[in-house]
Amino acid sequence: MVIDHQKTDFMESVLTWISENQQIIYIVILMIFVGIEVIGRVPSVLHTPLMSGANAIHGVVIIGAIIVMGKAETHNYLALILGFFAVILGTLNVVGGFVVTDRMLEMFKKKK
Amino acid sequence: MSEYILTLCYLIASVTFILGLKMLSNPLAARRGNLVAAFGMTIAIFGTIFLYEENGVKLGNYAWIFGGLLVGTVAGALSAKKVKMTAMPEMVSLFNGMGGACAALISAAEFYHIYEAHKATPEMAFADIISVGTYITIAAGAIIGTISYTGSIIAWGKLNGRVKDYSFKGQHIVNMIVLVLVILCAVWAYQSTIATIYLPFLLIGFFAFVYGALFVMPIGGADMPVVISLLNSFTGVAAACGGFLYNNKAMLTGGILVGAAGTLLTILMCKAMNRSLTNVLIGSFGGGNKNKAASGETKAQGNFKEISLADAAMVMAYANKVIIVPGYGLAVAQAQHICHELEKILNDKGVEVIYAIHPVAGRMPGHMNVLLAEADVSYEKLMEMEHANDEFKTTDVVLILGANDVVNPAAKNDPSSPIYGMPILEVEQAKTVIVNKRSMKPGYAGIENDLFFQPKTSMLFGDAKKVLQDLCAEVKNV
Numbered sequence: 001m002v003i004d005h006q007k008t009d010f011m012e013s014v015l016t017w018i019s020e021n022q023q024i025i026y027i028v029i030l031m032i033f034v035g036i037e038v039i040g041r042v043p044s045v046l047h048t049p050l051m052s053g054a055n056a057i058h059g060v061v062i063i064g065a066i067i068v069m070g071k072a073e074t075h076n077y078l079a080l081i082l083g084f085f086a087v088i089l090g091t092l093n094v095v096g097g098f099v100v101t102d103r104m105l106e107m108f109k110k111k112k
Numbered sequence: 113m114s115e116y117i118l119t120l121c122y123l124i125a126s127v128t129f130i131l132g133l134k135m136l137s138n139p140l141a142a143r144r145g146n147l148v149a150a151f152g153m154t155i156a157i158f159g160t161i162f163l164y165e166e167n168g169v170k171l172g173n174y175a176w177i178f179g180g181l182l183v184g185t186v187a188g189a190l191s192a193k194k195v196k197m198t199a200m201p202e203m204v205s206l207f208n209g210m211g212g213a214c215a216a217l218i219s220a221a222e223f224y225h226i227y228e229a230h231k232a233t234p235e236m237a238f239a240d241i242i243s244v245g246t247y248i249t250i251a252a253g254a255i256i257g258t259i260s261y262t263g264s265i266i267a268w269g270k271l272n273g274r275v276k277d278y279s280f281k282g283q284h285i286v287n288m289i290v291l292v293l294v295i296l297c298a299v300w301a302y303q304s305t306i307a308t309i310y311l312p313f314l315l316i317g318f319f320a321f322v323y324g325a326l327f328v329m330p331i332g333g334a335d336m337p338v339v340i341s342l343l344n345s346f347t348g349v350a351a352a353c354g355g356f357l358y359n360n361k362a363m364l365t366g367g368i369l370v371g372a373a374g375t376l377l378t379i380l381m382c383k384a385m386n387r388s389l390t391n392v393l394i395g396s397f398g399g400g401n402k403n404k405a406a407s408g409e410t411k412a413q414g415n416f417k418e419i420s421l422a423d424a425a426m427v428m429a430y431a432n433k434v435i436i437v438p439g440y441g442l443a444v445a446q447a448q449h450i451c452h453e454l455e456k457i458l459n460d461k462g463v464e465v466i467y468a469i470h471p472v473a474g475r476m477p478g479h480m481n482v483l484l485a486e487a488d489v490s491y492e493k494l495m496e497m498e499h500a501n502d503e504f505k506t507t508d509v510v511l512i513l514g515a516n517d518v519v520n521p522a523a524k525n526d527p528s529s530p531i532y533g534m535p536i537l538e539v540e541q542a543k544t545v546i547v548n549k550r551s552m553k554p555g556y557a558g559i560e561n562d563l564f565f566q567p568k569t570s571m572l573f574g575d576a577k578k579v580l581q582d583l584c585a586e587v588k589n590v
Contacts, residue, residue, distance in 0.1 A: 101136075
C-alpha cells in the first residue's frame with residue numbers, strides 16, 4: 001500500500017509539474033519545429049558557417065552566468081569564482097562564435 | 113517597469129535568433145544573419161545586467177560581471193581574429209566547449225546555492241527541497257554541459273593533431289557503463305541529504321567528464337565536423353536547461369533552437385558524405401579499419417609514375433579543358449592566389465579552366481569555396497560535384513591539388529573501404545590526371561588511393577604553392 005501511495009504521489013507531482021510549466025513546454029516543442037524548419041534547405045557550402053553561427057547563438061547561456069554572478073553574495077568566494085568563470089566562458093563562446101562566423105562569411109561575399 | 117522592458121529585450125533576442133538562423137542558411141543573407149543574431153544577443157546581455165531583478169532586488173557584483181565580460185571579449189575576439197582559415201573548425205569546437213562548460217558551471221552554482229541555503233538543516237533530503245522537474249533540469253545542464261565540454265576539447269585536439277585516435281575493444285560497452293553511472297549518480301544525489309550531497313554531485317561531474325572524452329576518442333579526425341555539430345546541439349540543450357531553471361525565455365528559445373537545428377545540421381552533414389550518424393559515431397574510420405587500410409597499402413604500393421614540371425605544363429597548355437580539384441593541401445600551402453594565377457595564364461592560352469568542388473573537400477564543408485573566393489576566383493567557375501562529374505568525360509587534364517579521399521575510387525568500388533559509399537569526384541573519366549601531393553602518404557581517412565597507381569595518373573610531388581609557381585612560369589614559356 002505504501003508503494004502504491006508513493007506511486008500516485010509521483011504521478012501527481014509529474015502532472016503538477018507539467019501543468020505548472022506548460023508555457024515552457026509549449027515553447028520547447030514549438031522551437032524544435034522552428035529550428036528544424038528554419039535550416040531545412042541549407043546548401044552544403046554553408047554547413048560550417050551555419051554550425052558556427054548556431055554555436056554563437058547557444059552562447060545565450062551567458063545570461064544564466066550573469067544571473068548567477070549577480071546573485072552571488074559578496075563574501076561567498078566559491079560562488080563568486082564559479083560565476084566569474086561562467087561569465088568568462090560564456091563571453092568567449094558568444095564573442096568568439098560571432099567573430100569567427102563573420103570571418104568565415106566575409107569570404108563568401110562576391111568581389112567584383 | 114524595468115522588468116517589462118527586460119521581457120521585451122528577451123523577446124527581441126529570441127526573434128533575432130530565429131531570423132539569424134534563417135538568414136544563415138541562405139548564401140546571400142548569411143553574413144547579415146550573423147550580425148542580426150549578434151545584435152539580439154547584445155540586447156539580451158545588457159538587458160540582463162541592468163534590468164534583471166529577483167523579488168525586487170537587482171543584480172550586484174557589477175565589477176565581477178564586467179571584469180568577466182571584458183576578459184572573455186578580448187580573449188574571444190583576439191583568438192577568433194587571429195586563427196587561420198584552415199584552423200576555423202577547431203576554433204568553433206573550442207568555443208563550443210566554453211559554452212558547455214559555462215552551462216555546467218551554472219548548474220554547479222545552482223547546486224551550491226541550494227546547499228548554502230539549507231546548510232542549517234543538514235539532515236534534510238535534497239528531494240524535499242526541489243521538485244523532480246527542477247532537479248532534472250539542473251542535473252541535465254550539468255551533465256550535458258560537461259560532456260559537451262570534454263567532447264569539444266578532444267575534438268579540438270584531434271583537429272589540430274594533439275590528440276590521436278584511440279579505441280580499444282569493447283569501448284562502446286565501457287561508454288555505456290560510464291553513461292549509466294552518470295545517471296545512477298544523478299539519482300543518488302537526488303536521494304541524498306544536504307550533508308552528503310557532495311560526493312554524488314562530484315561523481316556526476318567526474319563521470320560526465322570521462323564520458324565526454326570516451327565518446328569522441330574513437331571517432332576519426334575526418335568526422336570531427338559532424339561531431340562538433342552534434343556537440344553544438346548538446347550545448348544548445350544545456351543552455352535551454354538554464355533557461356528552464358531561470359524561466360528565461362531568451363535562453364530557452366536560443367538553446368532549443370540550436371539544439372534542434374544543430375541535430376538536423378548534423379544529419380545533413382552526414383548525408384553530404386553519404387554516411388549515417390550511427391556509422392560516424394561508432395567510428396568506422398577508427399580502430400578496426402586501420403588494419404584493412406594497412407593491408408591495402410602493401411597491395412597497392414609500387415607503380416606510380418612521376419611527371420616533370422615541364423611536361424605537366426605542356427600537357428595543360430595544349431589542353432582544351434582543364435579541371436582543377438582543390439583539397440586540403442591547397443589550403444595548408446595557402447596556394448589559392450597562385451592557383452588563380454595559373455587559371456588566368458591558361459585562360460590567356462585559350463584553355464578553359466574550371467574548379468570541381470567536393471562538398472567536404474578540405475577540413476570542413478564549404479572550405480574550398482571560401483578559400484577560392486578569397487583569391488578572387490569567380491563564383492561561376494566553381495562547379496559542384498554533380499555537375500563536375502558530367503564534365504570529366506570531356507576533360508583533357510584534371511589537376512588535383514592536395515585532395516585525396518574525395519577522389520578515391522575505393523569509395524565507389526571497394527565495399528570494405530571505410531569511405532565506401534561517399535560520393536566522389538570521378539576524375540578517372542578524364543583523359544589525364546595530374547596529382548600534386550607532398551608525398552605518397554595517405555589522406556585524412558588514412559587509406560590508400562588506387563587512383564595514384566592508374567596508368568593515366570601521374571604524380572607531381574611538392575608543396576602546392578611552390579609547384580604552382582613553377583607551373584605558372586613553365587606554362588608561360590610554352
